[in-house]
Amino acid sequence: MTLLLRASSLRHLRLIPAAALFFVAHTMIAQAPGAAKGLVAASVQPDRASSYYHYGLARLYEDMAVNAGRSDYATQAVEQYKLALDADPNSRLLQDGLADLYFKIGRIREAVTAAQDQVTKNPDDIEAHTLLGKVYLRSLGDMQSSQSGQMLQLAITEYEKLAQLKPNDVETHLLLGQLYGLNHDSGKAEAQFKAAQGIDANSEEVALNMARLYSEQGDPKRAAEVLSAIPVDDRSPRVEFALGASYEQLKRNRDAIAAYHRALDAEPDNLDTERGLANALLGDGQLDEALKVLNGIVAAEPQDAQSQIHISEIERRQGHYDEALKTLDKAKPLAPESLELTYNEALIYDSLGRYDDAIGVLTKLVADSAHPDGKYTDGEKANRSIFLDRLAIIYREENKTADAVAAYKQMASLGGDYVKSGYQGQIDAYRDAHQWKEATATAAEIAKLMPNDHGIQLMYAGQLADTGAVDQGIALANAQLAATKGTPDERDSHLALAQIYTRLKRYQEASAELTSSDALATKPDERLYVAFLRGALYDRQKQYDLAEAEFRKALAIDPQNATVLNYLGYMLADRGVRLPEALTLIRKAVELDPQNGAFLDSLGWAYYKSGQYALAEENLRKANERINTDPTVHDHLGEVYEKTGNLKMAVAQWERSMTEYARSLSADADPADVAKVQHKLENARVKLAKVGNVLVK
Incomplete structure (x- = not known):
């Protein structure tokens, strides 16, 4: 058998049993030229026959080392490569092969050295550059953060060279693109x-790589465009899954649901896809369908704590609070450190009105997530801001304004955008408590602290206009409009002025500002906000058909927008028109945000208008617990008590309503509404007096 035939047979060595491999190896060694004499003597001319012979043995031992995981075979393979190189020192094939062998058996330093030597001698050696690129890629995850940047640059350098040497290789361009992304x-x-x-x-x-890049850039629309350009019949489950995720980011939940269903049609039992489907169904408000999917996931994978947390969320949103707590209890042993689980527990306590329990859980979350040095990662800051915000909201519900302000101050201490959020929260807490002087002082403080932040200056302008400094507030808002002319912030300046004018009942000027803002809107959520504000403007003018049309526009953009759902439902209910639809809209808003006092008030009022007085009282009392400084809520509750024959409690609620109206801003106290409550209160007092006289007689 010639050496050439032996070499060709090496291609099939993986199919030979281990015992046969030993026999072949020993036979080839026994037949080796000069086998009894040890190493091949150096010669001036390459001894290609000897080189090829040792190369064949090297590949044989390499295969055995890889298949059997034996270090002695690996050592033999290295030695045979070296013997082959002694016979043919300039062979790129042998040099690349040895470097690749070092890499396969984990001798990385030697692999790098061998490949670098080869690149130095042959700058265009594709195999050597490929090996270096693979080594650097593999090392990326093993390096400390201080070293990973250097290793990333080395990997990029190698793949840039490979992209030049192999310009038509798709995989090289993909890897280089991923490295640039990193x-x-x-x-x-x-x-x-x-x-x-x-x-x-x-x-x-x-x-998939392009879509991932666009998604990471915060541009899910382009990601969806790339993936949806693939014909439906050519899409794999991976593509449909990624498309579903992109649609979710765009809040196109119906499209996301369809994509996940197509992925499941092709790959029925993929739990990751089912989780995506459940999230999309949740986002679309299809709670029952989402619950079915999640229950199926938990049945297949009982240790899936995240799905159980989502089940608990659905149960909470559906008002099944005790079941929600039981579900969380099942998940706790599976995820004892889960912040999301603990946070959801606090939300359930809040929904149940167990405010002390909710405060206890949230206070512990805040304490446990605190760092003595005050330094946090972006993710830790985001979590702390969520915990502090919810804690502050509960304090506001309990009229513990000082505690709420303290929580918001902790949020502001996180820095960055949290400074603005923290100050805005403090101002809202003071406004809830009708502490207008403190609210204005806080707005002035942050405006002075951040004089170049247009959003902060616009917020201060609105506060000034609300509290009587109308000319000063409008002047400040117009100054921001002038400063932001021609920039992306110009739209916000028009919106702020529109809201100021709306509250001042300068409706024509408000409409003009909304028109200017609408012309600058480029994103769906921007157009949604303009439509919502225009709807509210029409509602204040009692142009209800026009208001409804604007709210419908907003819901066409985002059918799950709880604020729009609530406003439209309340507007219908307050007028006593299309009450079944009004209830549907408001119930959906409450499902999306069960703790929102304004939504609960709307729901109670819709039940009252529908003649369902027990449900009306239940929801209005819940609303009263959460926003008991709102005169409208007290007025509504008074109506229910009068209707159900509890005149004394009705009087108490209308008296409280009048008290809160007296403490309210003029923009929030419509004289006609105040007069109506006053009239109801006086009539109820007369009725009570008559009842009292009858009892005395």
Whole structure:
């Protein structure tokens, strides 16, 4: 048998049993030229026959080392490569092979050295650059953060060279694009993905990588466009899953649901896809359907704590609070450190009116997540802000304004945008308590602290206009409009002025500002907000048909917007028209935000208008617990008590309503509404007096 035949047979060595491999190896060694004499003597000319012979043995031992995991075979493979190189020192094949062997058996330092030597001698050696690229890629995850940046740059350098040497290789462009993405160089990443797309326009991997890049850039619309461009019949379950995730980010939950269903049709038992479907169903308000999917996931994977947390969320939103707590109790042993689980427990306590329990849980979350040095990662800051915000809201519900302000101050101490959120929360807490002087002072403080922040200055302008400094507030808002002219912030300046004018009942000027803002809107949520504010403007003018049309526009953009659902439902209920639809809209809003006192008030009022007085009282009392400084809630509760024959309690509620009206801003105390409550109160007092006289007689 010639050496050539032996070499060709090496291609099939993986199919040979281990015992046969030992026999072949020993036979080849026994037949080796100069086998009894040890190493091959150096010669001036390459001894290609000897080199090829040792190369064959090296590949044989390499296969045995990889298949059997034996270090002695690996050592033999290295030695045979070295013997082959002694016979043919300049062989790129042998040098690349040895470097690759070092990599396979985990001798990384030697692999790098061998590959670097080869690159130095042969700068265009594709195999050597490929090996270096693989080594650097593999090392990325093993390095400390201080070293990973250097390793990332080395990997990028190698794949940039490979992209030059192999310009038509799709995988190289994809890897280089991913490396640029890791390096936060999205422009170069996109260029590489597009280069790969130019080579193979139908590549699924290219589409998925481009979509992932756009999603990470915060542009899910482009991600969805890339994925949806693939014909439906050509989409794999992976593509449909990614498309569903993109649609979720866009709040196109119906489209997301359809994509996840298509993925499940092709791959029925994929639990990750089922989780995505459940999230989309939750986002679309299809709570019963989401619950079915989640129960199926838990049945297949009982240790899935996250799905049980979502089940508890659905039960809470459906008002099944005791069941929600039981579900969380099941999940606790599976995820004892879960912040989300603990936070959901606090929300359930809040829904049950167990405010002390909710405060206890949230206070512990805040304490446990605190760092003595005050330094937090972005994720830790986000979590703390959520905990502090909910804690402050409960304090506001309990009229513990000082505690609420203290929580918001902790939020502001997180820095960045949390400064603005924390100050805005403090101002809202003071406004809830009708502490207008403190609210204005706090707004002035943050306005002075951040003089170049247009949003803060506009908030201060609104506060000034609300509290009687109308000219000063409008002047400040107009100054911000002038400063933001031609910038993305100009739209917000028009919106702020529109709200100021609306509250001042300068409706024509408010409408003009909304028109200007609408012309600058480029995103769906921006158009939604304009439509909502215009609807509220029409409602104040009692142009109800026009108001409803605007609210419908907003809901067409986001059918799950709880604020719009509530406003439209309340507007219908207050006028006593289309009450079944009004109840449906408001119930949906309450499902989305069960702790919202304003939504509970709307629901109670819709029940009252429908003649369902027990449900009306139940929901209005809940609303009263959460926003008991709102004169409208007290007025509504008074109506229910009068209707159900509890005149004394009706009088108490209308008296409280008048007290809160007296403490309210003029923009929030419509004289006609105040007069109506006063009239109801006086009539009820007369009736009570008559009843008292009858009893005395």
